[in-house]
Amino acid sequence: MNRALPVIAILVAALLLAVACKREETASPEPSPFAATPYQLVLPSNLPPMEIPEDNPLTVEGVALGRFLFYEERLSGDNGMSCATCHQPGLSFTDGKAVSKGIDSIAGTRSAMPLINLGYSRHFFWDGRAPSLEAQVLQPVTNPIEMHETWPNVVGKLQADAVYPQLFARAFGTTQVDSLLAAKAMAQFIRTMVSGNSPFDKYRRGEGLISPDAQMGFTLFKLEGGAPGEMIPVAGSTPVVGQGGADCFHCHVADANLFTDDLFHNNGLDSSPGDPGRGAVTNDPADLAKFKTPTLRNIMVTAPYMHDGRFATIDEVLDHYNAGGHASPTVDPFMKFTSPDMELGLTPAKREQIKAFLHTLTDEEFLNNPAFQDPGPPHL
Template sequence: MRYSSITAFIMVLALAQGVEAAADTEFRKPTAAEEKLLNLPLGLNANFAAIPSDNPITKEKIELGRLLYFDTRLSRNDTIACATCHNPKLGFTDGQPVSLGIGTLKGGRSAPTVINRLFSKAQFWDGRAPSLEEQAKGPITNLIEMGMPSHDVVINKLNDIRGYRDRFNKVFGTVVTLDGVAKAIATFERTVVSGNSAFDRYQDAIEGAITEAQIRGLKIFKEKARCTQCHAGFNLTDEKFHNIGVGWGGHRPDLGLFDETKKLVDMGKFKTPTLRDIADTGPYMHDGRFATLRQVIDFYDRGGDPNPFLDKEIVKLNLTEQEKRDLEVFLHALSGEGWQTKVAPKGFPQ
């Protein structure tokens, strides 16, 4: 499909009624007690954490969330858990271009990592969930993902499990509720963090933290490759949405944020992911089209795929072969620690 045809198709879509705005969520930074529970590694800034005012972090809630996160009983046929697509053994992704849900049904987008979602408000590639709590509710009743016919069905199922009733009563003072499930899972996910990478140690002036090639790569990252136009700050993301040209190769593209806002300015935009642990969380892009970091670098070097809505930040880079190699080796310096301690429970409530 040529750009003129795509643009005409999009203009028709833009006339459609926009989606209802998501409810606002009030966020705050963690208390001293919550900071102790989070135990953030070097390089992370607690002042930028996004914790809903109505969902304080407690030790008991973290553990309840961990149980729910790994429990396949939240799916229709007891085969899919949150951890199926966001697997701690795979950097809290699933290592697939797009995720496979219940009955091996195939989704339309790659599973983004859970790592450092503590510092993020809007969730999903298209930002349709305003918080981790709202995000946690979605996959349960998605017919491709966990397949439950309704939230009531999963809540009744969990309420039939005495161990969960007891834990919910202890944490929330209630029986199992949908809000409680979402709050517990989100609380656990906020503890999935990564810091103390070689890059963090270099930033902290620790001698020998990164190699000479990685130092050269960092300079390219900041300057010629223009990566910090979007991958900025300590979490290496601006938490904004951009059209970088992925999927505009001659067929109908995924329209991304536009499908949620119906605003032309949002056409083909997707959320900037963190680059922390990027070497451990492939494949890359919202559709998982690139298996390697080198493929990603080559994509940006050629200026993405042209389209009428391409962000102005996306330009040809003209990197040399050596610069590409140095940039790639620098990206490996962003692999940190913290999330590796989050493992599945040995047993579940009965």
């Protein structure tokens, strides 16, 4: 008997193995891992490559969900306000107001920012308090003077919808609606908002011409201010030689065709600032009244201007820069003409040329892009 035991054990083991193999043969194939369709973001050749976060690749389904959410009024406390209320595509995703009002009709203190080429940006909001687009898009929903809603409420509303759970499944492989996935989807949609087909872009790529005045305006944009040959002091640095230009390029950097350095500057709006700007984020007095340099793309359709919408027209903006702005402890060294006896020195003719150049940054294809418009109620 004792000798037979190992034999029986081997037989049993062989039988089990056979059954297991059989099972494997007949078992239905593993469900294929979830896979959304990669979204091919086509960037104009005069724009740099865009870094997409590894944990949130662009997918067709993710971008589509993000677009529905961007136009979704159930993201707000009264179900009447969407992101697009303040970020309208035809206005380069601004609202055309000096400062925005939320659902309770309480006016904020800041102007809605244009949403253009934000896939290149590393700081979000005028004060840069959000370090990523994914982090940024969560904030307007809970902001009491914007959409004034809670994310648990939003998740509940979307989960109860007939379509959203399926849209989340297509984009992220789960019917479980979740604020972080919603943020990922909206961030994906915003990364597709690329502007690079303005007359200026076509000119840069050798595909079209802009007027001689606009060309001259672009040249002025990239030249130092002050009378040609004049030594212009720069705080904390060596003086520069005046070139009779408009001195815009230091901050609205033109090299990569983005017209921003994605950094924070005090461009001399006030001698004693009301809004602490970047300073309230870093708690560093050296950052007081510094704001994110906005892009100048589509600038002719995004009036009024500055973080508080104080300038109604581009002429008022040029008046400000031409007069040199106000001195203050944190004013940017590149604002070189703040002392009362100095000014940038733009003649009326030069101002017209700068405006002609700024006009060439209006990208009609971007403003009217069908892929950015309201997709209507959510559908598969």
